Amino acid sequence: MTWERGFHCCLGVAIATAAMHSAALGQEPTSIEAGRSAFLKGDYPASLAAARNATTADEKYPEFAALEIRTLLETGKYEEAAERANDLGRRATFDPELALEAARALRATGAEDEAAEMMERSARFQPDRPTKDNSRATVAFAELLLEHRVDAKMVLERLLEPAKKADPEGRAPYLALGRLALANHDRQLAAEYFREGLKRFPNDPDFNFGLEQSGLELPAANREPGIERYLDLALKANPKHTAALLHKATALTGRKAFKEAQDTFQQVLAINPDHPEAWAGLAAIALVQDDEKTAEDAIEHARKFYKENPHVPEIIGVTLAGQYRFEEGIKHLEEARQLDSLSPSILFELGSNQLRFGKLEEGWENVAQAHELDPYNVAAFNLMTLRDKLRDYPVREKDGVRLRMSPEDMAVLGTRALDLAARAKTTLADKYGITLSEPVMVEMLPRQEDFAIRTFGLPGGESFLGVCFGPLITMTSPRGRLGRANWEAVLWHEMAHTITLDASRHRIPRWLSEGISVFEEREVHAGWGQGMNSTYRERFLKGEVPPITRLDESFAGEDIMLGYYHASLVVEFLVREHGIGAMRSILTDLSTGKPVSEAIAKHTKPIEELEKAFLDYAKKIASAYGPDLDWSPLSDEEYVAYRDDPAAWVTANPKRYAAIMMRVSALTEEREWKASKELLEKVIAAEPANREAFNPYWSLALACRGLDDEAGERAALVKLLSIDSNVSDAAARLLELVGTLSAAERAAHGDQMLQTNPFQEKAYRTLAAAAKESGDSRRTRGALESLLALGPRDAGRLHYDLATLLQKSDPKESRRQLLKALEENPRFQAALELLNTFPPAPTQ
Numbered sequence: 067m068t069w070e071r072g073f074h075c076c077l078g079v080a081i082a083t084a085a086m087h088s089a090a091l092g093q094e095p096t097s098i099e100a101g102r103s104a105f106l107k108g109d110y111p112a113s114l115a116a117a118r119n120a121t122t123a124d125e126k127y128p129e130f131a132a133l134e135i136r137t138l139l140e141t142g143k144y145e146e147a148a149e150r151a152n153d154l155g156r157r158a159t160f161d162p163e164l165a166l167e168a169a170r171a172l173r174a175t176g177a178e179d180e181a182a183e184m185m186e187r188s189a190r191f192q193p194d195r196p197t198k199d200n201s202r203a204t205v206a207f208a209e210l211l212l213e214h215r216v217d218a219k220m221v222l223e224r225l226l227e228p229a230k231k232a233d234p235e236g237r238a239p240y241l242a243l244g245r246l247a248l249a250n251h252d253r254q255l256a257a258e259y260f261r262e263g264l265k266r267f268p269n270d271p272d273f274n275f276g277l278e279q280s281g282l283e284l285p286a287a288n289r290e291p292g293i294e295r296y297l298d299l300a301l302k303a304n305p306k307h308t309a310a311l312l313h314k315a316t317a318l319t320g321r322k323a324f325k326e327a328q329d330t331f332q333q334v335l336a337i338n339p340d341h342p343e344a345w346a347g348l349a350a351i352a353l354v355q356d357d358e359k360t361a362e363d364a365i366e367h368a369r370k371f372y373k374e375n376p377h378v379p380e381i382i383g384v385t386l387a388g389q390y391r392f393e394e395g396i397k398h399l400e401e402a403r404q405l406d407s408l409s410p411s412i413l414f415e416l417g418s419n420q421l422r423f424g425k426l427e428e429g430w431e432n433v434a435q436a437h438e439l440d441p442y443n444v445a446a447f448n449l450m451t452l453r454d455k456l457r458d459y460p461v462r463e464k465d466g467v468r469l470r471m472s473p474e475d476m477a478v479l480g481t482r483a484l485d486l487a488a489r490a491k492t493t494l495a496d497k498y499g500i501t502l503s504e505p506v507m508v509e510m511l512p513r514q515e516d517f518a519i520r521t522f523g524l525p526g527g528e529s530f531l532g533v534c535f536g537p538l539i540t541m542t543s544p545r546g547r548l549g550r551a552n553w554e555a556v557l558w559h560e561m562a563h564t565i566t567l568d569a570s571r572h573r574i575p576r577w578l579s580e581g582i583s584v585f586e587e588r589e590v591h592a593g594w595g596q597g598m599n600s601t602y603r604e605r606f607l608k609g610e611v612p613p614i615t616r617l618d619e620s621f622a623g624e625d626i627m628l629g630y631y632h633a634s635l636v637v638e639f640l641v642r643e644h645g646i647g648a649m650r651s652i653l654t655d656l657s658t659g660k661p662v663s664e665a666i667a668k669h670t671k672p673i674e675e676l677e678k679a680f681l682d683y684a685k686k687i688a689s690a691y692g693p694d695l696d697w698s699p700l701s702d703e704e705y706v707a708y709r710d711d712p713a714a715w716v717t718a719n720p721k722r723y724a725a726i727m728m729r730v731s732a733l734t735e736e737r738e739w740k741a742s743k744e745l746l747e748k749v750i751a752a753e754p755a756n757r758e759a760f761n762p763y764w765s766l767a768l769a770c771r772g773l774d775d776e777a778g779e780r781a782a783l784v785k786l787l788s789i790d791s792n793v794s795d796a797a798a799r800l801l802e803l804v805g806t807l808s809a810a811e812r813a814a815h816g817d818q819m820l821q822t823n824p825f826q827e828k829a830y831r832t833l834a835a836a837a838k839e840s841g842d843s844r845r846t847r848g849a850l851e852s853l854l855a856l857g858p859r860d861a862g863r864l865h866y867d868l869a870t871l872l873q874k875s876d877p878k879e880s881r882r883q884l885l886k887a888l889e890e891n892p893r894f895q896a897a898l899e900l901l902n903t904f905p906p907a908p909t910q
Contacts, residue, residue, distance in 0.1 A: 356659030581633030862890030
C-alpha cells in the first residue's frame with residue numbers, strides 16, 4: 067500500500083484498539099513539562115534526565131521516550147538514539163510522536179529502510195479525531211506523513227487545521243502550521259502562524275526562529291543592544307538552538323563572512339560534535355577557499371553515521387552556487403539527486419542553478435520535476451509559468467551573444483541591444499585576454515516581476531537592475547523601468563561580470579568584480595559609472611573606509627553604494643599604476659585558488675604599501691572635488707540664521723553648498739532666473755563635475771530656459787548628462803531643442819534618449835531624420851523599423867518612407883512596406899504610384 071493510499075484509508079477510520087494513548091489523556095504531569103521546557107531552553111542534560119525518570123508503567127511513557135530520543139539526537143548521540151529506537155521496537159509505532167522521533171533516529175544512522183518501515187506501520191494508526199487533549203499526537207501524526215511526502219494540502223486541511231481549532235491554546239499546531247507554510251515557500255502565511263504562536267508563548271525560541279525564517283524584521287520597539295533580529299531573540303532564549311545557529315552560519319557564509327560562519331558552525335559542533343549539516347557547511351566554506359584537504363575531512367565527518375545522506379552534498383552544492391561557483395555546485399547537487407531522486411528541494415536547487423549557468427534544457431526539466439513532486443513550491447511554480455511565456459520569446463545571436471526578449475521589445479530595440487552586448491563582450495574579452503567557451507545568454511524580461519522570478523525564483527528584487535551568473539545575464543527590459551536607469555550602462559556592467567567571472571573561474575571576490583564592472587562603465591562614458599560626491603569625499607578624507615582586504619564588507623550593509631565606487635576606484639588605481647596586464651594576472655591567479663590579497667600583492671606591491679598608496683590616491687581625488695566649497699550641512703543654529711535672511715546669509719557664506727542650493731531652490735520657485743543663474747555659475751565653477759543629488763546643472767538649465775537662453779540651457783543639459791547619463795528628463799528636454807543643430811548633434815541627442823527610454827517615438831524620428839540627412843541608410847532603416855514597432859499614428863507614411871529608402875537596395879522588402887502603407891491608407895497616392903513602378907508579383 068502506498069503512503070497516499072494508506073493515508074486515505076487511515077484518515078477516515080480511527081483504529082482505537084491499536085492506538086496507544088490516543089484518547090484524551092488529561093493534564094500532563096509536571097515532569098514531562100519540565101523536560102520539554104529544559105529542552106526548549108537548551109538545557110539538554112536536564113531534558114535527558116527528566117525523560118529518563120519515567121517508568122514503563124507511566125501513562126506518559128511514550129512521550130518521555132520521544133523526548134529522550136529527541137534529546138539524544140540534538141546532542142549527537144545518534145547510535146544511542148537508534149539503539150533506543152530499536153529497543154522500543156514495534157511499541158513505538160503506536161504513538162505518533164514516539165514513532166516520528168524513533169524513525170528520525172534510525173535515519174540519522176543510515177537505517178533508511180527500518181525508518182520507512184516504522185513510519186509505514188505507524189501511519190496505519192491515526193489518532194482519534196483532534197481534541198484539545200490529543201492535538202500534540204495529531205500534529206506528530208501529520209508530521210510523520212509529511213516526512214514521507216503525503217500531499218501537504220490534505221495534511222493541512224484534515225489534520226493540522228482541525229488540531230489548531232480543537233486546541234487553540236496548544237503550541238504544537240501553530241508550530242507545525244508555520245513550518246509547513248515555510249516548506250511550501252509561503253513566508254507570509256508562515257509568519258501569521260508564528261506570530262499567533264508567539265502571542266500565546268512569549269519568548270519561545272522556535273516561534274522567534276520561525277519569524278526569522280519568514281523574513282520578518284524585528285520591530286524597533288523590541289530591539290536592544292545585541293538584539294536586532296528575531297534570530298537574536300531565539301538564541302537569547304536558547305543559546306544552543308542548533309537550527310538557529312545553522313541558519314546564522316549559513317547567512318554569514320552567503321555574505322562571505324567565512325571566519326564568523328566557521329565560528330558559528332563550531333558552536334553547533336560544541337553541542338553536537340557530529341552534526342552533518344554543520345560539517346557540510348564547513349566543507350562548503352573550505353571548497354570556496356579551495357582547501358580540498360579540509361573539505362574532504364569535513365565531508366568524512368558529515369557522513370560518519372549516514373554515508374548516503376543526501377543533505378550533505380545538497381548543502382555543499384547550494385553554498386557553492388550561492389558563491390557563484392555554479393559548475394562545482396551543480397556537481398554536488400547532481401550527487402545529492404542520485405542519493406534522493408525524489409527530493410523536491412534538491413531537484414529545484416539543481417534545476418534553478420542549471421538555469422543560471424546556461425544549462426537550460428536540463429534546468430527546466432529538473433524544475434518541472436520539482437514542481438510535479440511539490441506543487442506548493444511557489445518558486446518552482448513561478449518558474450514553470452515563466453517558462454511557458456519564454457517559449458514565445460524570440461532569440462537572436464551575434465558574435466557569441468544570444469539575446470532573448472519579448473517579441474514587442476525585440477522589434478523595437480533588439481538590434482540595438484544585441485549590437486551593444488556583442489560589442490561589450492568582444493571589447494572586454496579582448497581587454498582581459500580571455501576567450502569564452504560558450505555563448506553568453508542575455509535575457510531582458512519585460513516586467514520587473516518576470517526578471518525577479520527568472521533570477522531569484524520569487525517576485526521582488528526591485529533594487530536590482532541586472533544580475534550576471536556568468537554565461538547568463540538577466541535584466542529588466544527598459545519597458546519595466548522606463549526612464550529610471552541607463553539600461554545600456556547596466557548591460558555593459560553585467561557583461562564585464564561575465565568576463566571577470568570566466569577569467570577567474572568564478573573565484574573573484576565580489577568587491578573586485580563589482581569594482582571592475584563600474585570601472586569599465588566609466589571607461590565607456592564618464593556618466594555611466596559612479597563618481598566622487600560630497601558624501602564619498604568626506605569618508606575618504608577622514609579615512610572612514612574599509613581597507614582593500616575587507617572591501618567585501620561594504621556590500622553587506624548600508625555602505626553598498628560607497629562600496630561600488632570605492633571598489634571601482636581601487637581597480638582604477640591598480641590599472642592606472644600597474645597596467646591592465648597586472649589585472650589580467652591577478653584574475654589568472656584567482657582562477658587557481660590564490661587568495662585575492664596574495665594575487666594583488668604578487669603583481670603590484672605588498673598589500674600594506676598598496677593600501678597606503680591607494681588611500682593617498684583616493685584622498686587626492688576626494689580633495690580635488692569642490693576643494694573651495696564647504697559641503698557640510700547646516701547646523702540647527704545656522705539654519706535658523708539662514709531663514710532670517712537667506713540672501714544675506716549666502717552672501718556672507720559663499721562656500722556653503724547646502725545654503726546656496728536652498729537659496730537656488732527658493733529663487734527657482736520665485737522665478738528669479740537671473741539671480742539663480744548667477745549663484746549656480748559660481749557653484750559650478752567651484753566643481754564642474756558636480757555629482758550631487760540636487761544637481762546645479764539641472765537648476766541652471768531651468769534658469770536658462772526662464773531667460774530664453776536656449777544655448778545655455780542645452781549646454782547645461784549636455785554637461786549634466788555627461789556626468790550622469792541616467793537623467794532621462796534631461797535627455798527628453800534636449801530632444802525638444804534640436805531644431806537648429808547639425809545632423810550629428812541631433813543623432814547624439816536621440817541616442818542619449820534611447821539609453822534610458824528606448825520606447826520614445828521622438829528619439830527615433832530624430833535619429834531617422836538625422837541619418838537620412840547624413841546619407842546613412844542603415845541607421846535610417848533601423849530608426850524607422852523601431853519607430854514602426856511602436857505603432858505610431860502615421861504608420862502608413864513611415865512604411866512609405868521605408869519603402870522609398872529600400873527601393874533599390876532591397877526591392878522585395880520595399881514592395882512589402884508599400885503594401886503595408888496601403889493597408890493603412892488604400893488611397894495613399896504616392897504609395898500607389900511607387901508600387902506601379904515594381905514588376906507584378908509572381909503568381910502561384
